Amino acid sequence: MTNGLDRHVVVGPPATLAAFATWAPTRAHAGVPRRGAPRFEPVSSSVAFHHPALTPAAGLVSDAAARCGIELIAADAINAADATNAADATDLTNAAGAADTHTPVLAGWNGAWSVEAITAAILSEPLDWSASLDAVRDSGVDWLIDLSPNPIAANLSRAHLSGTGIRVASPIPNAGVSEVLTPGAEPAAAVDYRRFAPSLRRLPDGSVVADTRLTRLTGQSPFVLAGMTPTTVDAAIVAAAANAGHWAELAGGGQVTEEILAERLRELGELLDDGVSVHFNTLFLDPYLWNLQLGTTGALFNEIRNGAPIRGVTVSAGIPELDDAVALIDRLRSLGVETVTFKPGTIDGIAKVIDIANAVAPTPLVAHIEGGLAGGHHSWEDLDQLLLATYARLRRADNLVVCVGGGIGTPDAACSYLDGSWAIRYGRPPMPLDGILVGTAAMATAEATTSPQVKALLVQTPGHDGWIAAGTAAGAMASGRSQLGADLHEINNAASRAGRLLDEVAGDADAVAERREEIIEAISHTAKPYFGDVADMTYGAVLARFAELCAIGRNGRYEDRTWLDSSWRRRFIALAQRAEARLAVLDHGDIDTLFAVDASVDDPAAAIAALAERVEDLHTTLLHPADVSHFVTVCRQAGKPVPFVPVIDADVRRWWRSDSLWQSHDDRYDADGVVIIAGPAAVAGITAADEPVAALLERFERLTVDRLLAAGLPVGAATTRRGQGSP
Structure with a gap:
């Protein structure tokens, strides 16, 4: 029995169920800890419903109903309102309002069902509740009311029908209040996801652009040049994207001293057009950088106060506690920072961001949700599953603008998230997003200081669509670990292979000593060799x-x-x-x-x-x-x-991995010997080197506009991208 996208009921003899519960975890994604085995919850039930062993019961019930004179009345008979045979149905129809076209009783019943068929549907036939709800959705109803003695069906239905505009209600009290029976109570309003769909606007220069909550908030395009070390550590690529009208993030991971930070912001000021500014991406879980930039030292605060071209701050690699996050938002906004963004990658992280949004409402807040197929450090969370689990809650926070990334490397993929069509394959209504993070796809652009040989390798790398187990390679991509022991996606080259060898011995002095010569040989083919004895x-x-x-x-x-x-x-x-x-x-x-x-x-x-x-x-x-x-x-x-x-000691991985990314931007190092932290899926979208970053982002938006035009969306007029309605 299927109760929802991630809720299934398996029915059978106890011994068989126990064997299944033992076998199923072995079929989970090997080496992918966060996407591991399914969770099992025993169901307390006196009868094993929806199992073929109960098939004979349907005939017994049908025979008993016939002996008692029980029969089913088809919907067309009820709707005929025959005064003699359907008086009760007429009363019910009148109670709903004679003008109501959605008759609330036996809707859609065509007389084909029998007592035996209904009994079989309950006792012995498989049930896909999601498919049943899809039929309800397609019938055009406005309400679904659960009159059962508990609200389980209502809760399951509410989750599946979220975003369709159909309201689900149950008379069962929650915290003493029944949304149906308590005077003054009212069922929660249904959110229609169509209100988040992108639209089209024609600007005064004649160009047609995509319009989303992000564009209305920032006046920039819905495609974000995401902060990533080492690609957006440099000013040139960030300035080029920002000058072209895109949200562009300067990666704080490369601004490692006050002097470097100040000089980088000076360089940005030289490159940016008048009135253009950028976003700054900082790392919460790096204590040194956090304290330097936004903590005890607070160098970024000082730079903003002195006029640095910073319009927004993105907090990545962790979410501060609620009170700290609210205080940070207040302080940044007091300095003129327009947008504060948090970058969660788990369901818990998303919940924290929603709490922050509710705490600062109506002040706008932005979420950059990143799936586990991102380049470099990554989670094991599937982006689609994250969204399916949290989208309804995200959209109830009206001041929260939602962008996504991690594995989105082509305009086609980006457009499916922007218009929401990605969700249709899961049997859900379209779930549009407000913006798309572009990371890996920009690594080989003209303004990126990535070395020519590494750009060539990025173009040649086919990528990998699925998950790559920790410590393994799949074709041209691999999943290793950083000096902190965190999972890391990278191109599978000599450097990656050396890294995986070091992962096997990290922290184990005896293992390092035993494989010393092997280690020295492996790292000799990389940009960080052994110094020597x-x-x-x-x-x-x-x-x-x-x-x-x-x-x-x-x-x-x-x-x-x-x-x-x-x-x-x-x-x-x-x-x-x-x-x-x-x-x-x-x-x-x-x-x-x-x-x-x-x-x-x-x-x-x-x-x-x-x-x-x-x-x-x-x-x-x-x-x-x-x-x-x-x-x-x-x-x-x-x-x-x-x-x-x-x-060569127990800390050999930390020695080798520390500060091992800049070499991919130095033309003196061979592409085989440097760490290249591309996303395994998105790298396939790099088909040419040295495309201007503005052209790359424009290509993403152009396809979106073309697709929306092809779908027949009208084009509205606008004087600016910013503020055309609520964000």
């Missing part, structure tokens, strides 16, 4: 190797001249000064250093040569055991993680 290296060799791996700056805007990052320069100086001290002739007192200022190592090769002139045995003396430990300590210092693995 420093215990067997001279002081000069350590300095030369460090410079080889870290002195790779190109005098870029966010680089420290020769050094890619200033913290790498400081570490090199620390190692050089330790060599000076260890190899000095003096055995006590102060030692004058060659490296008193940062500029002294602008040319690391010259610095090493100068040190060799002062210390004759720089290239012949092996590191002191204490300095082997000191080397690891220096590598652990605050700042940008070192671009190599300094030691």
Whole structure:
């Protein structure tokens, strides 16, 4: 028996049911923990309804009814209102109102049913309640009233008919109030999902655009360039999308210091057109970044106060507690931030966002719901199942604008979510969404600083439609783990294979020691190789190797001249000064250093040569055991993680995974050796490299407009995208 999309009743002998409950979990998605085994709830019933073992009972009931003179009266006989044979039916019809075209008794009964057929439907025939409700929906009724002694049927029906406009009621009291019988009570209003459907507007320039609650709230298109590290860490791609009229998010994951954040916002100001601003995506569950940007340090607050071009803030990777979220919204809005967004990926997370929306109503709030097929860090939640479970509650929060993403890589897929047609295959009415998150599809765009070789690989990658079990690969895609142990989607290349090897041994010192050579070999083919056994290296060799791996700056805007990052320069100086001290002739007192200022190592090769002139045995003396430990300590210092693995120990995965994404944006690294965190499904939508990001997003909207036009939607006039009705 099917009671709903995710509610089924299995009937049979107790031993068979027990065997089924044992077998079913083995058929769940292997290696996909959040989408695992079904839950079983025993049903307390004296009779095993809807089981063929009860088939003989239908004949017995039919015979007993005949002996008692019981017969069924067809609807057409009742509607004829024969005064002699259908007086009771006439009374009921009159009670409903003579002008009412929806007769509330025996509606649709055509006389084909018999006592035996009805009895069989109750006792021995399978039942699909959802299909029965679909027939009710299609009959054009306005009300469904459950007169049974409990409201179970009403609750099941209300869930399935949500969004159709049909109101479901039961006289059974809830908290002492019956919505049918209590004076003054009223059944809850039915929400018709059609009111959330996109429409079309013609702007003054003649262009026809899609109109949704998101476009009316922001004045931007319904397609969002989502915040993602490393793609939208850079200003150029974000500015290009925003200048073209799209919601574009600067990824806070790459704004790791106050100086970098300030410089990035200055660059954005240079690139953005007058009056255009962007959204800032911050990571709640990263304590360092959260405190830096919106917590104790609050650097983003200061930047906004000083005029940074930030129109909205998106909180991803976790949802703050209700009071904290409300306080954050109040503070941001007091600074002129127009939209605050939360990004849930579970049913519980969505419920928290709904609570936040209700707490701040009527202030608009935005939800970016992300399914488990997203690139990079991901949940195991299916986007469709998340929406089916929560859509009705989301739409009851009238100030909540709902966008979705995670696995949406083509205009066709995006349009199905925007117009709601995605839900039809589940037997539900269309469930339209207000906006679409575009992430993976933008990784190879012209403005993305993704390296040419990685862009080429993205174009060549066919993607994967289904789930990829944790720690495995499926074709060109894989699911590994980050340095935090969180699940991570990525392209299946040498880097991914090395990562999965490290997942097998992470935290286990004995396993790491046993597979040490295998680990070193695997990571040697990636952008983060093993530094080398420093215990067997001279002081000069350590300095030369460090410079080889870290002195790779190109005098870029966010680089420290020769050094890619200033913290790498400081570490090199620390190692050089330790060599000076260890190899000095003096055995006590102060030692004058060659490296008193940062500029002294602008040319690391010259610095090493100068040190060799002062210390004759720089290239012949092996590191002191204490300095082997000191080397690891220096590598652990605050700042940008070192671009190599300094030691093969129980933390080897953290060493290798930390800060391992920027290399996919550096043309010096082969595409096979870098981590590329594309979404497994959406990557298939990348069919060409270097398409302008504005053209990509426009292509998504154009298909939506074309589909709506083909469906016969009228085109209304508008002077602007913003504020054409409620958000």
